[in-house]
Amino acid sequence: MDDQKSGQVKPHQNRVHQFRVCALCVCSPGVVRGRRAHQGGRPVAVRGRRALQQALLLAVVTPSAGLSLDTVREFLTREEDTIVFSLIERARYPLNRPAYDPIHLGDGDGPGRRLNASFAELFIRESEAVQAKAGRYQSLQESPFFAYRVPFTLAPPYNFTRELYPAAAFVNVNDAIWSLYFNELLPLLAKNGDDGNYAVTVDSDLACLQVLSRRINYGRYVAEVKFKGDQQTYASLIQAKDRDALMKLLTSEAQEDVVKRRVEKKATVFGQSITSDGPIETGVNNSSGTTFKVDPSVVYKLYDQWVIPLTKQVEVEYLLHRLD
Amino acid sequence: MDDQKSGQVKPHQNRVHQFRVCALCVCSPGVVRGRRAHQGGRPVAVRGRRALQQALLLAVVTPSAGLSLDTVREFLTREEDTIVFSLIERARYPLNRPAYDPIHLGDGDGPGRRLNASFAELFIRESEAVQAKAGRYQSLQESPFFAYRVPFTLAPPYNFTRELYPAAAFVNVNDAIWSLYFNELLPLLAKNGDDGNYAVTVDSDLACLQVLSRRINYGRYVAEVKFKGDQQTYASLIQAKDRDALMKLLTSEAQEDVVKRRVEKKATVFGQSITSDGPIETGVNNSSGTTFKVDPSVVYKLYDQWVIPLTKQVEVEYLLHRLD
Numbered sequence: 327m328d329d330q331k332s333g334q335v336k337p338h339q340n341r342v343h344q345f346r347v348c349a350l351c352v353c354s355p356g357v358v359r360g361r362r363a364h365q366g367g368r369p370v371a372v373r374g375r376r377a378l379q380q381a382l383l384l385a386v387v388t389p390s391a392g393l394s395l396d397t398v399r400e401f402l403t404r405e406e407d408t409i410v411f412s413l414i415e416r417a418r419y420p421l422n423r424p425a426y427d428p429i430h431l432g433d434g435d436g437p438g439r440r441l442n443a444s445f446a447e448l449f450i451r452e453s454e455a456v457q458a459k460a461g462r463y464q465s466l467q468e469s470p471f472f473a474y475r476v477p478f479t480l481a482p483p484y485n486f487t488r489e490l491y492p493a494a495a496f497v498n499v500n501d502a503i504w505s506l507y508f509n510e511l512l513p514l515l516a517k518n519g520d521d522g523n524y525a526v527t528v529d530s531d532l533a534c535l536q537v538l539s540r541r542i543n544y545g546r547y548v549a550e551v552k553f554k555g556d557q558q559t560y561a562s563l564i565q566a567k568d569r570d571a572l573m574k575l576l577t578s579e580a581q582e583d584v585v586k587r588r589v590e591k592k593a594t595v596f597g598q599s600i601t602s603d604g605p606i607e608t609g610v611n612n613s614s615g616t617t618f619k620v621d622p623s624v625v626y627k628l629y630d631q632w633v634i635p636l637t638k639q640v641e642v643e644y645l646l647h648r649l650d
Numbered sequence: 651m652d653d654q655k656s657g658q659v660k661p662h663q664n665r666v667h668q669f670r671v672c673a674l675c676v677c678s679p680g681v682v683r684g685r686r687a688h689q690g691g692r693p694v695a696v697r698g699r700r701a702l703q704q705a706l707l708l709a710v711v712t713p714s715a716g717l718s719l720d721t722v723r724e725f726l727t728r729e730e731d732t733i734v735f736s737l738i739e740r741a742r743y744p745l746n747r748p749a750y751d752p753i754h755l756g757d758g759d760g761p762g763r764r765l766n767a768s769f770a771e772l773f774i775r776e777s778e779a780v781q782a783k784a785g786r787y788q789s790l791q792e793s794p795f796f797a798y799r800v801p802f803t804l805a806p807p808y809n810f811t812r813e814l815y816p817a818a819a820f821v822n823v824n825d826a827i828w829s830l831y832f833n834e835l836l837p838l839l840a841k842n843g844d845d846g847n848y849a850v851t852v853d854s855d856l857a858c859l860q861v862l863s864r865r866i867n868y869g870r871y872v873a874e875v876k877f878k879g880d881q882q883t884y885a886s887l888i889q890a891k892d893r894d895a896l897m898k899l900l901t902s903e904a905q906e907d908v909v910k911r912r913v914e915k916k917a918t919v920f921g922q923s924i925t926s927d928g929p930i931e932t933g934v935n936n937s938s939g940t941t942f943k944v945d946p947s948v949v950y951k952l953y954d955q956w957v958i959p960l961t962k963q964v965e966v967e968y969l970l971h972r973l974d
Contacts, residue, residue: 415735445805451918456777481849482848526789531782584926588925588926602908
């Protein structure tokens, strides 16, 4: 009740846990085993898999012709546009608070009341379940917020390239993303108000969550590329479990500054009002009184405080499992 | 089979028909009655409703404080941004042809094979069903591509303002939008290729379809505002069923030209590659060799050939039912 009163969105026990699958959780088997169960329907002998991984220590696992520092950077840069678009779209709608609070669900003994879940959580669960059935999570680039064990009966078959080291591929920080999105970011994006368009509103929340999850958890790919580029250095730090040294090795403040300034500029450019003949805003300086659909400084803050630190957290955790 | 061979996406018999509910269709009762059945769960006595509508001839029906020519224009201008964003997002992915062809569905006797429906159609059906359950179509601004009769058990209750004339509110051109999107627009947006990300790709198709549907079918609101602004003129043309004169009265070529140039400019601004320090493109002239994520001329064409003509078609059809 305290969480409800304070407007805080509490991670639900059935959500996929960050970093590892909780032994107590009803959703286990979690991301890795759940996803693997989809692939051909064969259960994986975990003990045998681990032995194989030991043998592959430091070896290149299913090398992808496509994965390089350049392609990784290109992907992350393109994701910035999608993130800014999705935030601008969410900002179209008022806060619509009843969508986020279990006490505002309709009468009766619906699933929301039974689970003590908000409309937003129910909607995201059901939407993700359809997407799971459609094979969205066959691609390791996509990590669901909730665990699903549905066969992907809808999807045409496709063999995805495996670019991640299997024992580390499960790493994700979706719980942290869920929490930061609803508790920190959303109040900065949406104006107070209630227009009743809860389904459309929460659908746009889901779009934000999905791209933030894909972008931040892409840290696994970043780490894989960096690891491959300097295996000896990384291996010694991983074996020493030296988180701080790994974090330092992964950090480039100059590059992070470029990214933060670029996303702020994207918010300025994509969030301006465009007329068929008028001038186009070219700077991030808002002294002219121009209003943007999303405050560019919020997007700067999103990257500065959450996207970049969480991505590096994913990178470190991935690396710590890279020799498992 | 001819349709499959030619790559044409065929409207499915169970989709909501444009303009009226087909008596043969398994989906009937259609949009109006289907939606009304949701609202409180009470069946509507159609004959009694018609008698009431006759009595309300020329009367103002549930006047909305918010609906005016200014608010309508503002809405349509804002939708342009959403349309351009959604097209840019779809253009991220290759064409992914297997997603659109029933013969590419997996082995077995799945729902796609039974319905002779593509993965795209199945995915959109299931996603829309979740959104119907979540109350998306309580708002008359949203028109589903398929009909659903699910109670919206997920959604918190909300009383929407009714801004449309009930007997004309069902008008929509979703069949035409479905067809133009898959057969005309998509091949102009997406490059050939197949990366297997069918769920993500078709999810972005759905986003395009939903905003195009909302934008084009918003013609009902445009028509309502114009009707209220000059009831005598419109009433005489409606009673004479003079489509041509109505179309002429609704057309402003100068205004349409402004809109087409503005959306082309939006595609230029939102679809450029932005660096933290580089210049920002300010013109629609592409002679500098700049590449955009979606060709701005495609967005011009979209509005010129489809969005504007279809919107006016919706306006005329709405008006022809405005005195029913």
